[in-house]
Amino acid sequence: MGNLIKYLIFTLLSASLISCDLDLTGFIRSTDRIEDRFQQSMAYNQNNPINHIISTEENYSVLCASDLHIGKTENAEYLFNLYENSQDLALILNGDLVTGRKENYEVFYNLTKLVSKPLFTTAGNHELYFDGWKYYYEFFGSSTYYFVIETPTEQDLFICLDSGSASLGKSQIKWLEDLLKNERSKYRHCTVIGHTNMLRVKKTTTANSPSQELEYLMCLFTEYKIDLVLNGHSHSRNLTKFGNTNYVITDPLIVGHKNAGYSKIIYKTGEIDIEFIKC
Amino acid sequence: MLQKLIMRKLYIILILFFCFNFSDTYAQFKLDLYSGMSLNQVEQPALYRLGHSPYFENKNIFAFYNLDLNLNKRNEKAINSLWLNFGYNFNIKEKPLKLSLFYMYKPVSHILNSQNMGLILNYSISKWEFSLGNNTNIYSYLKKAQNTFEITENTRLINALNMMYSIKYLFLNKDKTWNIYLNLSNFNNILIDKEINPMLNFGSFYKFQDKKIKIFMDLWYQQAGLCNIRVNYYGFLLNLGLTWEI
Numbered sequence: 001m002g003n004l005i006k007y008l009i010f011t012l013l014s015a016s017l018i019s020c021d022l023d024l025t026g027f028i029r030s031t032d033r034i035e036d037r038f039q040q041s042m043a044y045n046q047n048n049p050i051n052h053i054i055s056t057e058e059n060y061s062v063l064c065a066s067d068l069h070i071g072k073t074e075n076a077e078y079l080f081n082l083y084e085n086s087q088d089l090a091l092i093l094n095g096d097l098v099t100g101r102k103e104n105y106e107v108f109y110n111l112t113k114l115v116s117k118p119l120f121t122t123a124g125n126h127e128l129y130f131d132g133w134k135y136y137y138e139f140f141g142s143s144t145y146y147f148v149i150e151t152p153t154e155q156d157l158f159i160c161l162d163s164g165s166a167s168l169g170k171s172q173i174k175w176l177e178d179l180l181k182n183e184r185s186k187y188r189h190c191t192v193i194g195h196t197n198m199l200r201v202k203k204t205t206t207a208n209s210p211s212q213e214l215e216y217l218m219c220l221f222t223e224y225k226i227d228l229v230l231n232g233h234s235h236s237r238n239l240t241k242f243g244n245t246n247y248v249i250t251d252p253l254i255v256g257h258k259n260a261g262y263s264k265i266i267y268k269t270g271e272i273d274i275e276f277i278k279c
Numbered sequence: 280m281l282q283k284l285i286m287r288k289l290y291i292i293l294i295l296f297f298c299f300n301f302s303d304t305y306a307q308f309k310l311d312l313y314s315g316m317s318l319n320q321v322e323q324p325a326l327y328r329l330g331h332s333p334y335f336e337n338k339n340i341f342a343f344y345n346l347d348l349n350l351n352k353r354n355e356k357a358i359n360s361l362w363l364n365f366g367y368n369f370n371i372k373e374k375p376l377k378l379s380l381f382y383m384y385k386p387v388s389h390i391l392n393s394q395n396m397g398l399i400l401n402y403s404i405s406k407w408e409f410s411l412g413n414n415t416n417i418y419s420y421l422k423k424a425q426n427t428f429e430i431t432e433n434t435r436l437i438n439a440l441n442m443m444y445s446i447k448y449l450f451l452n453k454d455k456t457w458n459i460y461l462n463l464s465n466f467n468n469i470l471i472d473k474e475i476n477p478m479l480n481f482g483s484f485y486k487f488q489d490k491k492i493k494i495f496m497d498l499w500y501q502q503a504g505l506c507n508i509r510v511n512y513y514g515f516l517l518n519l520g521l522t523w524e525i
Contacts, residue, residue, distance in 0.1 A: 026509040034511055125507035165511040167503035170320045196507070200473060203439045207506035210513050211472045215387045216321040218418065222390050222428055242436040243420055243428065 032133040034169035037123070037162055041142035042175075051147040053089050053118055058151045058269055062090040065262035066195065066232025067252030069126065070098045070108045075253045075260050075279050080114040088264070089149060091115065094232050094250070095124025095164065095195025098132070105135040120147060123164045124195035124233065125207075144172055146179065149267070154188040156267055163194035163231075166207040173216070180224040189227045189267055197231040197249045199242075204234040221245050227272055228265070237261075237276055248274055308525045309334040311345075319501060319514025327351045328359055330518075332468065341366045341377075345468040360385045360469045377401040379412075383471065390424040393417070395471050399443060406452065410464070412443035414471055442474040457485040467499065470516070475506040484522075493522040 063083055068076050083091045098104035112119060123143040127136045136143065143162035148155050159179065161168055168176070176192075184190055198217060200208050209217070221229065222243050229247045237259065238249040251261040261278040311332040318325045327350040334343035345362040349355070366379040383395040397414030418436040425434055445464035451457070462480035465472045472478065479502075484495040499516040 026504075026507075030504070030509045030511055032509070125504070125509055128509050164507070165504045165509050166507050167320055167511055167513055169511070170323070173320060199436070200439050201437065205475065205506060207475050207504050208473060210319070210476050210501060210503050211470065212319055212321050212514070213503075215391060215393065215418070219388045219390045222420075222424065222430075225428070240436070241433045242418070243430045243433060 026128070030128070030165065031131060032128045034162065034165040034167060035171055037133055037164075038144055038169055038172045038175070040137055041144040041162060044137070044142040045145050048141065050145070051118060051120075053147065053149045055089055055149055055151045058153065059266065060149065060151065061088050061264055061266045062092060062149075063088050063262055063264055064092040064094060064193075064230050064250055065253040066094045066124070066250050067096040067235055067254050068093065068098070068108070069096055069252070069254040070104050070111070072255035073107060073111055074255050076108070076111055077114065078279055079253060079262055080111060084115055084117065088117075090118045090120060090147075090158075092158070092160075092193055092230065093119070093121045094160075094193050094230055095122050096126040096232060096252075097121060097124070098126060100126045100129030100132040102130075102132075102135050105132070105139055109139045118147075120158070120160060120193075122160045122193060122195055123162050125164045125166075128164050144175065148187075151188075154269070155186070156189040156191070157183065157187040158191045158193060161192065161194040163196040163209075166196050166209055167213055168194075168209075168217075173213075177220060180220065180226075184224045188269070189272060190225065191228040191230060191265075192221065192226050193230045195231065195233050197234045197238075198229060199238070199240055199247045199249075200234075201238060201240050202234070202236060204236065206234050218242065218245075228274075230263075230265075239274060239276075246272065246274065251276060251278075253279070306335065306337040308336075310523045310525065311520060312523070313495075313497075313518045313520025315497075315516065315518035315520075317514065317516045322514070325351075326359070328469075328518075330359075330469070330520075332362075336368075339368045341368065347469045355388060356386045358384075358386055362468045374402065374404075381414075383414075387418070389421065390428075391418055391420060394419070397443060406449045408445070408447040408449070410443070410445035410447075412466075414441050414443055414466075416441060416471070441471070443471065444474070444477075447480075456488075456490075457483070459483040467497075467516075472501075476501075476503070477505065478502075478516075491524050493524075495520055495522065 098108050121140045123136050146159045198209055226245050231249050234249055235252040237251045240247045250263045251259045264275045266273040313330050315328045316325050328347050329350055330347040332343055332345040342365050347359040349359050361384045364379050364381045366377050368377050379399045385393040387393055394417045395414045397412050399410050399412030401410045416438040420430055420434045443466045447460055447462040449458050449460045460482050463477055465474055465477050479500045482497040484493050486493045497518040501513040503511050503513040
């Protein structure tokens, strides 16, 4: 009986390791450390101006999707075509764009040519597999940056963060803190975007921020009146309001997922509406 | 207001518990005194701590609390954490088990506090110690913060039930005067992390000849991202102290 259980566990582990397209080297030590990635993102930002998008109306909408996991492209193609022909002002893809291999990056990059409107990306944990950060950087550049949408009378701030390592790291946290301190008061709404879901109100097996970091960020978001936090990663839709901040986990856009979909976020004076839409 | 009331009641229960049991000649009393520091991505440059933990055992029941004080950021929060623990020793098929019911109060900042409640079952054999438990965690906005930031609703956040675990291996037999150990766990008396964020703990102690006093060192390594399969350093936590058996 004992041996049977051993063989069963061995077979299951072997099967899962063979079937999963995962880079397991990071269990011991990651080569793509968050501090290094942040410095590279900052270097990229210095040579690339902040993106300002103009809205002709006070109310406008943006689309957000995460966990595309390309390889397969059907859902991404659908969303890119939909966005291209819509009134939405921006498309935010917050992490796990690819499964991690270079050929997936190439497929994804070619797919983005379907879109002529603003497209914003951040890195997720999958962007880091198989030494994938260097390809992310080559194709998309920074993963820590901000952009602005200007309406006729107001402007809204969108902050994109690199949370692929579950922790934002010391330097990125300092950057975020300084940005909020210096800039937040100039804007109507503020949205923070990252891949790894900060809150864990449902049980998941994926990593989240360590508790001390989560607590620190929740306080920071309260102090600077962050309206919306957009995450993905757990593949399980969630909307939790804590204080005045909405914490959203979008559905995954991965092909074959039963709830594959994206979110539409409508910005209005005094409120933000969030819609979860199935593909 | 409700939290203060609960805290007061728990203090009273704890004091009554100690008073009722102190008269018993078979009672055992221990006191841990320690100082420590925490170093991580958000505690900059470091958090210096001072703590004590009186432990009381009588027949099958035991109780302790752990109060961890803030030394260098007292204007933000005076207390890092307070852990209250009541437990019961029992045997199943001659296997010694300990069941603990605990409550942990943690002031996060001038904006938030955190409360944890849970159960832990502990089992130890020769060089191994195993703990398995479950806790529920609630973050709450402080009243003052609710007024300052105009928060009128959604003042509490209840997290998913969290598994607590600890697997500890002592390199020498327990009756030795000194020992070193390795421990994989997601909690200690001042921090409960999520089940997906394990910490690695290395420690050592030395008991003086009369075995009344023991000095110890406890080092915790925190990582981020294990379940993302991209491990990054997150922080350290160090405690140095002594245990006095009275």
